[in-house]
Amino acid sequence: MTLPRLSLAAALIAAAWVFRAPLEADPVTHILVQLPLLALAGALLPGARGTGGAWNRGGWAMILTAIFAMAFWMLPRSIDAAVSDPAVAASKFLSLPLLVGLPLRLGWPRAHPLLRGFLKAQALAMLGVLAFLYTHAPVRLCNAYLAEDQVRLGTGFLATALALAVLWVAPLLGAQGAAAPARRHRSVS
Amino acid sequence: MTTTTGAMLPEAAYGPQEGAVKLTMLLGGVVFLLMMIFGLIMRAAQGGMIAVDPALFYQIMTAHGAGMVGTAGLTGAAILWYFTGRHVPLLAGVYWAFLGLFLLGVVCILAAIFLGGYAGAWTFLYPLPALSGGLWGPGASVLFLLGYVSIGVGFLLLHLEVMRRLMARYGGIGGALAWPLAFGKGRPEDAPPPAVVAAMASSVFNTLGIVVGAAVLVASIVNLLVPGFAVDALLAKNMIFFFGHVFINASIYMAVIAVYEILPEYLGKPWKTTRIFAIAWTVVLVFVLAVYPHHLLQDVPMPGWALAMGQIVSYFSGIPLIAVTAFSLIVYLRAADMRWDMAAALLVLGVAGWSVGSVPAILDGMIVVNKVMHNTQWVPGHFHIYLLLGEVAMAFGFMAWLVRRPLAADARPGAARLSGLDHGVFMAYVAGGAGFVLMFLVSGALSVPRRWAVHVPDWFLQDRLATLFAAMVIGAALIIVLRYTAVLARRAE
Amino acid sequence: MQALAASVAVVLAGLAVLWQATDGGQALTAERARRLTALRDMPAVPEVVLETMTGTPLPLGGPTKRATLVEFIYTTCPTICQAAGAEMARLADDVRAAGLDESVRLVSISFDPGRDDPDALNAYGEGHGADGALWTVARPDPDDLPALLATFGVVVIPDRWGGFTHNTALHVVDAGGRLRAIVDYDDPAAALTALHGVVQ
Amino acid sequence: MQLTVLAISLIVMAFIAAQFITAVRSAPGTVATGAERLRSRLIIGLAIVGLVVSAVSLARWPHAVAAKGVAAVVNVSGGQWYWEIDTAQVPLGLVVFNAQTADVTHGFGITDADGTILVQTQVIPGYVNRTQYTFEQPGTYRVVCLEYCGVAHHDMINEFEVAAR
Known part of the structure; x- marks a missing residue:
């Protein structure tokens, strides 16, 4: 169980590393492919002993960790540095798996369903805002990327928001309603 | 098996946070009154009866709009929460968070308007909040928008909790919307009660509205802080009106839950989820999301298909309302041996006002009519019908029901009618309300623009009559709210 | 209680990192950062x-x-x-x-x-x-x-x-x-x- | 136009209100027979009326702006809080208006001397908002603002003359 997941995580990180030149050449693939790939690799890592402890009740600490790490990588400045500064590039390959993917894995299942729903709605609205920012910015936000790539990235954020919305809402539609009445009758009267 | 309909449950199957809801309705009632007084001040100022500086007029107008829309949403949400709580257990903390965030938002909005001078109307139409002509600074606009954000977050939490519980209980969104009955082989007796269908549909579209609203609010805030981030004005307007339209509609569609849940007590028979009812609510869900371009019929750069869709959906939105909710109520009323009290009367008025108000709304939703009626007083005319005589009537009806006298066990058939003070108050509310909205409609037909601080003497007659009618409504509303407060206070002792 | 302490610690650390990474909230972009550097360093x-x-x-x-x-x-x-x-x-x-x-x-x-x-x-x-x-x-x-x-x-x-x-x-x-x-x-x-x- | 709309509106509103009033006042126990059939007819009837009205009212696109037979093209610019019209003399006949704004959204509305609104369009920033009107009477016409635009919104008034031929 652990070994295949570990190797898959390693493979993902390796892929993100090996193909970093083409991936980072375009901000769309850099931000919407490489970064999620690294976070996904982190989510596959096994949780250390004790992560189910009292300090992680409700998953708050872990989710907040991931939120702050994501906020850091949302700064255009961080993206520029990841391209130009090897030390920042290395920290990207470390922090996205360890400070975004892994904490989300450890926090999310413990989070209250309401918090999860709220974060999902928040993520959609936030992606919408990012889409606006990157399509409407009066200046280049990243020195490493062209203005028209910036606009494409904004459109990419919007597409991601729509895709996530469908991904998250579609399973909820499921009119398993036909099966539900039995449960309903039992609990209503 | 005949009594499984939720609407017939005499008392709550779960604890619907009655205290919190009663507090909300008290708050809502008081704010409604205050905002009505703002309305009266504006009509009196337009009629030349009092002098109000235009800057103050437009601040009052902004407060009146934001306050009325917010309070309609607040009371609608309280009704939604109360009756959803009959069918599924709800987390009390969520409601308190909702209420707290709402009040925080109210404080921000009031401070932005009356301390910061913000008077960009409740619609914060881009780029007006940023270009005030020197009347208010970007800080006031940002504070106003942050107030909206706070309220939006509260609503989001509330709807998420409602949807989550309903999905778990009734089998997903589709189950709670009675899709098996609407589009499949589901049997009516297996379908969720009407309140659940309405709660699910209104929660779904209000959540979508709020997510879009959050995006345009943040974009507007960014533009205020960093003016270089210019927004496409037409896109912003689309997003704002999608959000605003969905939000105000949701308040009515949530409030009507009170009709589905309370009136059966008076009618003596349950309000059933039928196939047509289930279909109607799914249609409503789609239409509420699709119809918003009818607010942009004069925005000629819009694609023609969107405007045509706005006009057509605007008309067809009336069908679920008229042919399902209103029609069913009329059929129920004809068959029923009603014992009337304030609650029943106001709830029926709510459906009637809503239905009647859809007529001038649909007419204004036609591009040819809109061309000469848009942004005249016809517009506040039609929406005051289905808000003042619709949503607010339902909210007041719900309040009256919360503090109702126990239904007499030996009520004689057909004997219990509204009497004495009740009758007077109700009639004053209806007559005052009808006269008030009629003045708007007449002024609209006479080309009186809406949102003008200063009117010419030709328009004074309607303005002054409207002021009179507004005073009547306020008197009636005052008694309704005072009686509600008095009973609450007495019971609390 | 432990969870609250851990969350507060994360928030404080997170804010500190973001504060550092943006020069005290002044520079979100590399362009802004180099201008600040010129003025400061x-x-x-x-x-x-x-x-x-x-x-x-x-x-x-x-x-x-x-x-x-x-x-x-x-x-x-x-x-x-x-x-x-x-x-x-x-x-x-x-x-x-x-x-x-x-x-x-x-x-x-x-x-x-x-x-x-x-x-x-x-x-x-x-x-x-x-x-x-x-x-x-x-x-x-x-x-x-x-x-x-x-x-x-x-x-x-x-x-x-x-x-x-x-x-x-x-x-x-x-x-x-x-x-x-x-x-x-x-x-x-x-x-x-x-x-x-x-x-x- | 406006008064016809008002009349239609009031008649239908009164009809719906009457339905509620008679239902409320009806003798208890009036069992509605064939209510569902009536409901189906109502839905079908409303749908047919809707389709006909939609088709008739949209067949000629209400926002169409003519390319030929235009007597004049007038450029109008709105700002907080003034209207600028590039000509004081407008000819009789079909006139196309290009409305633009220097700042926020305004509402470009034309009224006749009696103050009756003849035509209007929203003036969205960043767009040329085009509308047309056929003037059949010479005289003074007013331009008003129909979209709230700040503290002097109601003072945003200008005039132009439609000249006799």
Whole structure:
């Protein structure tokens, strides 16, 4: 169980590393492919002993960790540095798996369903805002990327928001309603 | 098996946070009154009866709009929460968070308007909040928008909790919307009660509205802080009106839950989820999301298909309302041996006002009519019908029901009618309300623009009559709210 | 309780990191950051010798007699550098009008020294009215270029049409050879103010 | 136009209100027979009326702006809080208006001398908002603002003359 997941995580990180030149050449693939790939690799890592402890009740600490790490990588400045500064590039390959993917894995299942729903709605609205920012910015936000790539990235954020919305809402539609009445009758009267 | 309909449950199957809801309705009632007084001040100022500086007029107008829309949403949400709580257990903390965030938002909005001078109307139409002509600074606009954000977050939490519980209980969104009955082989007796269908549909579209609203609010805030981030004005307007339209509609569609849940007590028979009812609510869900371009019929750069869709959906939105909710109520009323009290009367008025108000709304939703009626007083005319005589009537009806006298066990058939003070108050509310909205409609037909601080003497007659009618409504509303407060206070002792 | 403590700790640490990463909330972009660096750290410009449009050597960095206003260009640039050239011409007039022509020099440095030989530099300079005295156009030794760009924080990336895109700006270097300010290329007033600040 | 709309509106509103009033006042126990059939007819009837009205009212696109037979093109610019019209004399006949704004959204509305609104369009920033009107009467016409635009919104008034032929 652990070994295949570990190797898959390693493979993902390796892929993100090996193909970093083409991936980072375009901000769309850099931000919407490489970064999620690294976070996904982190989510596959096994949780250390004790992560189910009292300090992680409700998953708050872990989710907040991931939120702050994501906020850091949302700064255009961080993206520029990841391209130009090897030390920042290395920290990207470390922090996205360890400070975004892994904490989300450890926090999310413990989070209250309401918090999860709220974060999902928040993520959609936030992606919408990012889409606006990157399509409407009066200046280049990243020195490493062209203005028209910036606009494409904004459109990419919007597409991601729509895709996530469908991904998250579609399973909820499921009119398993036909099966539900039995449960309903039992609990209503 | 005949009594499984939720609407017939005499008392709550779960604890619907009655205290919190009663507090909300008290708050809502008081704010409604205050905002009505703002309305009266504006009509009196337009009629030349009092002098109000235009800057103050437009601040009052902004407060009146934001306050009325917010309070309609607040009371609608309280009704939604109360009756959803009959069918599924709800987390009390969520409601308190909702209420707290709402009040925080109210404080921000009031401070932005009356301390910061913000008077960009409740619609914060881009780029007006940023270009005030020197009347208010970007800080006031940002504070106003942050107030909206706070309220939006509260609503989001509330709807998420409602949807989550309903999905778990009734089998997903589709189950709670009675899709098996609407589009499949589901049997009516297996379908969720009407309140659940309405709660699910209104929660779904209000959540979508709020997510879009959050995006345009943040974009507007960014533009205020960093003016270089210019927004496409037409896109912003689309997003704002999608959000605003969905939000105000949701308040009515949530409030009507009170009709589905309370009136059966008076009618003596349950309000059933039928196939047509289930279909109607799914249609409503789609239409509420699709119809918003009818607010942009004069925005000629819009694609023609969107405007045509706005006009057509605007008309067809009336069908679920008229042919399902209103029609069913009329059929129920004809068959029923009603014992009337304030609650029943106001709830029926709510459906009637809503239905009647859809007529001038649909007419204004036609591009040819809109061309000469848009942004005249016809517009506040039609929406005051289905808000003042619709949503607010339902909210007041719900309040009256919360503090109702126990239904007499030996009520004689057909004997219990509204009497004495009740009758007077109700009639004053209806007559005052009808006269008030009629003045708007007449002024609209006479080309009186809406949102003008200063009117010419030709328009004074309607303005002054409207002021009179507004005073009547306020008197009636005052008694309704005072009686509600008095009973609450007495019971609390 | 433990969960609350852990969450508070995460929030505090997170805020500290973000505070650090944005220079106290002042710089969200690399462009803003390099401008802050110039104002705060005053980095020393590498001591290199440029070759000007007239073929004469021009030392940059280290102590000089005059403060230097530097912009980066490439002469085959179709759009923004032409606009920047026009702005630079206007700025040269402003400098003269302000009586700073004895204490300030303007240098347009090519980051494409391979293609921009003295002939190309000369053509560009004459095209825009660079006189070679107050305002000259120059190129660095290709080996010096990376250090030069790194110090100024200039990032040059190829665009889709065989040219380059770079963060165009005006860079003020004082007579001591330190980078003191970076302002928008189309904001000569800010450049003049910055020059006034370093020549006193 | 406006008064016809008002009349239609009031008649239908009164009809719906009457349905509620009679239902409320009806003798208890009036069992509605064939209510569902009536409901189906109501839905079908409303749908047919809707389709006909939609088709008739949209067949000629209400926002169409003519390319031929235009007597004049007038450029109008709105700002906080003024209207600028590029001509004081407008000819009789079909006139196309290009409305633009210098700042926020305004509402470009034309009224006749009696103050009756003849035509209007929103003036969205960043767009040329085109509308047309056929003037059949010479005289003074007013331009008003119909979209709230700040503290002097109601003072944004200008005039133009439609000249006799």
